[in-house]
Amino acid sequence: MFERFLFSKIEVWVLIVFLIVGAPAVLLFGWVVQYKAAGGQRGGAIGDVMLSIAQVPETLIRTLFGWPQAKTCCNRRYQLSTTLRGLNVST
Numbered sequence: 001m002f003e004r005f006l007f008s009k010i011e012v013w014v015l016i017v018f019l020i021v022g023a024p025a026v027l028l029f030g031w032v033v034q035y036k037a038a039g040g041q042r043g044g045a046i047g048d049v050m051l052s053i054a055q056v057p058e059t060l061i062r063t064l065f066g067w068p069q070a071k072t073c074c075n076r077r078y079q080l081s082t083t084l085r086g087l088n089v090s091t
Contacts, residue, residue, distance in 0.1 A: 029054075 007013075033054040036047045043050075061067065 029050055032043055032047050032050045036043055036051040037054075040047070
């Protein structure tokens with residue numbers, strides 16, 4: 001019964017492995033992008049590539065609509081408040 005469940009049309013074991021590997025990868029990607037966007041110096045070329053990937057939607061919006069600068073969070077500096085009230089935006 002369990003084996004039949006795991007090898008259905010979409011093999012469930014492949015989905016489980018994908019989720020186990022994918023969830024931490026997405027979290028790591030988000031953390032690195034947030035760190036680099038906030039002005040972090042570590043991460044090297046991999047961090048720069050991840051930041052470039054995260055900015056693809058902004059580039060696409062600029063290309064499609066001809067905007068000189070897309071109105072996204074990437075154009076501002078965000079600093080995490082130490083009081084955990086949220087993000088302080090400095091332009």
